[in-house]
Amino acid sequence: NRRILLASRPQGLPAPENFRIETRPLPALAEGEVLLRTLYLSLDPYMRNVMNEDGPVYAPSISLGEVMIGGTVCRVTESRHPAFQAGDLVLANSGWQDYAVSNGEGLMPLGATDRPSLALGALGMPAFTAYVGLLDIGQPQAGDTVVVAAATGAVGSIVGQIARIKGARVIGIAGGAEKCRHAVENLGLDACLDHRNPLFAENLAASCPQGIDVYFESVGGAVFDAVLPLLNVGARVPVIGVIAHYNDTDTRLPGPDRRPELMTAILQKRLLMQGLIILDHYERRFDAFRQDMETWLAAGLVIPTEDIAEGLEQAPAAFIGMLRGSNLGKLVVRVSD
Ligand code: NDP
Known part of the structure; x- marks a missing residue:
């Protein structure tokens, strides 16, 4: 063994x-x-x-x-x-x-x-995280602009496709041109932006002319910096991960204190930011997830x-x-x- x-x-x-x-x-x-x-x-x-x-x-x-x-x-x-x-x-x-x-x-x-x-994957933990985070916290409405981080990953690829099913306009964020092409051509997203492009923040703003109603956060770091100023009043932000920080040796890096900016945005824009650990939700939501996901997979709505x-x-x-x-x-x- x-x-x-x-x-x-x-x-x-x-x-x-x-x-x-x-x-x-x-x-x-x-x-x-x-x-x-x-x-x-x-x-x-x-x-x-x-x-x-x-x-x-x-x-x-x-x-x-x-x-x-x-x-x-x-x-x-x-x-x-x-x-x-x-x-x-x-x-x-x-x-x-x-x-x-x-x-x-x-x-x-x-x-x-x-x-x-x-x-x-699509019938397990990552997709279940996408489902609960997007539907229970994000609550996308038809016509909303939903932005999803790590949009081609295990969780993000499902978030984007469910948001499309709910009638939202979906903008993905991913690393590299190939991933972005996959997000648009195969996952059906409306656009996808490369976070490694030096013009990423400008490109994201240009792709979200109506601002952002739901931001599905799994990355943190520079991606969140670009998203924060674009969030609309009443935006919902499920926070399921901050992978940009997982390899940090100290999460209290020296530098300008950005908390005032964040707290002011939360207050003035009445943001709902909610953390999610999927282990908490199996009992209450897993059966509903399984049913919906099996239907969507069978119908080809989620790939x-x-x-x-x-x-x-x-x-x-x-x-x-x-x-x-x-x-x-x-x-x-x-x-x-
Ligand atoms: P993915 O399949 O999305 O793989 C991780 C991806 O993260 C990479 O492919 C990369 O995509 C992206 N990434 C890594 N570093 C950075 C960075 N510095 N900036 C931007 N993007 C980065 O993994 P999962 O879908 O399994 O997980 C995604 C996130 O969701 C993680 O944060 C994970 O911890 C979280 N999660 C949380 C759960 C919970 O219960 N709260 C449950 C499951 C997952 P790219 O090339 O596009 O940058």
Whole structure:
């Protein structure tokens, strides 16, 4: 069984040396346990935060020498658990490894599906985050201007497509011309702007002549700086991530204090900014999400984009690449067939 461990804590952007791969014999199954074979491993930005010594408030940090955590789609290869049979497909949280032993807790049966990896993307956590953040906090109305950050990523690509379904005018923000073309041609956005272009702020303003009614925030940094002056009175801003800051070694960097500008904008424009951690919402909203998303996928109204890395050993490089924007769509690792 190959497993990828946290070898050392990253300073800034993670490096390959922060990970170590080791091979261990598989433990024997006890009564009540199942053996899981990983088919797909999800790679997500939150994994960067749990690599720090002080983890985020919503999740404990990983200890040195521990297996990297992560959502997976697995096949049960052996079962001594009454609820599971060999051959079952399940959604698990078994992390960066070929196999895992589970007592069944937290496993979600997936039933028959011809595209199991979607359980980690368009039918799973990232798309669910898009759904709750956009519909419950953003509340886009027909004709609104919705701006979505990281617009071709796992979450952002779904946000844009749902906002289109709701009749909004949707402007994406992404890194590079190729991603922007994909956003317009394949995801159906009205426009998409490259945040690496030196004229980004001007281009965004020109694309939002009526201002911005909903800004779906997952980036922070320079992208948020360009958005803030364009927000309309009463704008809604679901805040689900600040990936531009995940590699910061100090989030209280010296520099001019921008809080007065932000607080004044929140006050005068009556902004609604609300943070969202998706773990809080499964009980109340997941069933509605599943129903709507299955309908939209079947009707071709939402098109999933997946970026598949081949082989468990590729996980560190693919993960580091994602933090720098090299992925197009939901990044998963195909660990086995
Ligand atoms: P993505 O598939 O969007 O991949 C990450 C993308 O972030 C990169 O491809 C890159 O896109 C963009 N990015 C990275 N650094 C920067 C930067 N400095 N400035 C602008 N863009 C940058 O990942 P996900 O869709 O899985 O996650 C997106 C965000 O949503 C993350 O912040 C994540 O933490 C958050 N999230 C939060 C959840 C919650 O419960 N709150 C749940 C799931 C995700 P580009 O090339 O376009 O810049």
